[in-house]
Amino acid sequence: MTTASTLRRFGTAIPKGRGIVVSALHPASRSARTLFPTRVFDPHEVDRVLKDGHQSRKIGKTVMKGHRKGWPIYTLTLEERASCPRACAAWAICYGNNMQAAERIVHGDALVHRLERELADLQAAHPGGFLIRLHILGDFWSIGYVGAWREWLDRFPALAVFGFTAHPPGSAIGGAIMCVLRDYAERWHVRFSGAPNEFMAARVVEPGTVDPDAILCPAQTGATDCCATCALCWQSDRSIAFRPH
């Protein structure tokens, strides 16, 4: 029998405060790179760019509740900062600063071609549905890349996506992401980090404070095990609040 504790390989880490902060003068900040360049791989160097959610502490392998129960979860991890908007509020405190082991995939055309092949395989293997978490690290790097996801939502009816972006809805890339949200609201659950209000945002709230317009991520409070046992991010339009990592 599958139990919640077998859904991901690593235990839940309750956040206790800020992790590693990269100064503005650090080469990783100035050149928009990860702190761990030996953990960056071209798509052809890895077996799959879409990883089983079981490998991620916070994600989990299979959806355990709600209307997508039983769907497998996969993740995509890009290089933090290299694929992100420079204005990201978490540029210095990126979660990736604490994720030395994560395998980051180089973004660009080769990744888009590889994603297309892997998504076609997943559509064939899971015609009842599968979920992709974008992006464990990194972000949408171009309007064209957002457009590729739009096309894949059209071509692969079993595909659903959840995740976060640092692009504001009023920016060019953020606007493209918002358009996908309008047209594929049932299968595209990408929240805007730092955006105000109670609709499809994600915000960091300091310990001891409450965001009345957002639901505190239950995995961070210990109320649930991981995304697979929570399902809020793809079942609710409400904004989600997170404690600092």
Ligand code: SF4
């Ligand atoms: S709210 Fe739920 S689905 Fe969203 S990140 Fe937290 S645990 Fe995962």
